[in-house]
Amino acid sequence: MTRTGTVAWTLKTACASETLLAGPSGRVLFSCKDGSLHFLDNGALGWVYPGEGEYLKFLMDREGTTYFVNTQSVDPITKRFLNHPATHIHAMSSTGHMLWTMETTDFFARSIQLDGNGRLYLSGPRGNSGRLVSLGLTNALDSGRNNKPQRNARSAGRISEISLLNAYESRPWLKLYGSGRYPVSPSPPDLLSVFRGAVDRDGNAPALHYFDSSLSYAWLDDQSDALAVWLVDEAQLSRGDRLAVILQNVPQFVVASVAAWKLGAVVMPCNPMYKEFELTRLLRDGAPKAAICHREHYACVRASLAGAGFAKDTQILTVCPRDLQSRQDDRVLPTSLQIPVGSLDFAAAVSSRAGRRPRQLKLDPSEPALLLYTSGTTGVPKGAIISHRALAFNAHTSAACCTIRPAACIFALAPLFHITGFDLHMCVAFCTGGSVVLIYRFEPRVALDALRERAPTFTIGAITAYIALMNTPAATVAHFASLDTLYTGGAPVPPPVVEQFAARFGRRLRSGYGMTELGGASHCAPCDRIPVDPGTGALAVGVPLPGVESEVRDETGNPLPVGEAGELVIRGPLVMDCYLNKAEASAEALRDGWMHTGDIAFMDGDGWFYIVDRKKDMICASGYKVWPREVEDVLYQHPAVREAAVVGIPDEYRGETVLACVALIGDAETNPGELIAFCRDRLAAYKAPRHVEIFAELPKTVSGKIMRVELRRTAALAAGPRRGRQAGT
Secondary structure, three states, X not given: OOOOOOOOOOOOOOOOEEEEEEOHHHEEEEEEOOOOEEEEEOOEEEEEEOOOOOOEEEEEOOOOOEEEEEEOOEOOOOOOEOOOOOEEEEEEOOOXXXXXXXXXXXXXXOEEEEOOOOEEEEEEOOOOOOEEEEEEOOXXXXXXXXXXXXXXXXXXXXXXXXXXXXOOOOOHHHHHOXXXXXXXXXXXXXXXXXXXXXXXXXXXXXXXXXXXXXXXXXXXHHHHHHHHHHHHXXXXXXXOOEEEEEXXXXXXXXHHHHHHHHOOOEEEEOOOOOOHHHHHHHHHHHOOOEEEEEHHHHHHHHHHHHHOOOOOOOEEEEEOOOOOOOOOOOOOOOOOOOOOOOOEEHHHHHHHOOOOOXXXXXXXXXXXXXXXXXXXXXXXXXXXXXXXXXXXXXHHHHHHHOOOOOOOEEEOOOOOOOHHHHHHHHHXXXXXXXXXXXXXXXXHHHHHHHHHHXXXXXXXXXXXXXXXXXXXXXXXXXXXXXXXXXXXXXXXOOHHHHHHHHHHHOOOOEEEEEEHHHOEEEEEOOOOOOOEOOOOOOEOOEEEOOOOEEEEEOOOOOEOOOOOOEEEEEEOOOOOOEEOOOHHHHHHHEEOOEEEEEEEEEEOOOOOEEEEEEOOOOXXXXXXXXXXXXXXXXXXXXXOEEEEEEEEEEEOOOEEEEEEEEEEOOOOOOOHHHHHHHHHOOOOOOOOOOEEEEEOOOOEOOOOOEOHHHHHHHHHHOOOOOOOEEEOO
């Protein structure tokens, strides 16, 4: 049977099956009471081993090679061996070719196990002490060779009767989930059903808190209905179309998202800090049917749409962040602006369709819910298409694993246009029937006020946000007292920061790991005490969520043993469908259903995962991803720049920050401050370089490629500010 519940094939066996084992790629082993062993490949019978008695134990490795133990006959009454207690160990290829056979004459085996290093372990009684024998299998899998394994280790003791395909498929992390923490209920099919369920449970319950106002689920339902009708009437938005939502953390972001789903449309969030250069590329690729942005961003959005080739009459609704509240906090809210000429007011559009409802749709779980842009190995932004099933699974499972209570109050520490905020704030709130606390954008003093006023029960955000809160003198233990759990992810988490936060506020931060392509989190820490790897000093990022497969593989795609570092790959319902308009990049990232993250990781013996490096050159600054080539493209627009290379360097506050290394054209003159300002005019603030080094020549390989590794090494050796280097403010 497939994962979707469809029967793939049916086979009537000639004997009563005793034991069944599912192997990789549709292969199955089953044994019968007469000792025979049968191999199936996607329903087709491959080979049969006749057997010599009832005591048969077997397993299969990832190549389809079967290892099995066959002992002599056992008396059915006394359970004693009728013959000499010998054990025959066999290795048979997937084609039925016997690779080797070994007989032990001094003990019989009761179980067999294969570890990640390709070693077999046999256990069996010897008097009252038991025995464990390890068999080295070097080259034993080469077809055509009768390699006889040699016993290379012995120790007293007994192992459990279990068959392992590799170190990850045994899921050692499951024991870390306490009783009642493993979600047993099926995840919801789509996010619109999740939202409607929350409305039906209690429409008067708060869905959003925005400064001094609280907005109910019934209000959110009515507002999204009216907006959906307007989008159909005025923008002809329909099923499968995309709605660009270019907003900070305001209630209108949530209204727009639900409205899009009610039409079967796709939410396309964009960072409102983007400038025209950045936004144009996203809009050209995503091709939204309409856009919603802040009033102060309207001119940039209009110019970006024009640059992307869209018609002048493309509908743009503008939002005033000072609507829907009365506190008017000048610390974060922008100055109130008039409705820009040529734009349409969001509030007026919703009011014009008040009381009307769109035609009700039933969504398929496989339909796209979200188009969220990330960056990839080419440096060109890639739009990850994420289904309703993926987002609903992630939100439902994360809520259970992070112990988020029903009717939770979630503080939006992360932006909603980021996958963390979108799924782990907004979607999780819908799953729990809870509410989200919004403060437009993160500002430490405003955040502390909201924590005291709203007493949230859960939050997750970048470690830099926690550092900023910790460094705010007004922060006290009372600000964090209401929170059941506090999670962080999106950037490397220094263990000393976790300890400093705990010492000051009495609360321990829990780590997590995820990415846009996974619809949110794939790993989280199920408890407060998180191990630190003594070799690398890295804090564990957590363990896989239930229902998520996670492995560490070498360059050939084979799973690595416990403790060895390689690329982290992930499979499960949370994985994106593909990248929009990028078939080659999709095929590279998604292989056999596994998402190849590009992050270097390892797993310890208890199932904790650690991120020790990044395979990609991506810079992670304050939880935001910065792709060097995008910054380099801007630097190359400066008339004095001949060559440019951008790398990440360590930063105590941001985790990493951006260093630009440039070489100038001939006698051209410029300085670091000018180059930083040039980039800030064209890029979001977190992407712009904080430091600039001017070189006579950038280091290169013999083939002419710029050596980023050498630039990082040079930056690491630099002691303090030097000539030609300037820190950004």
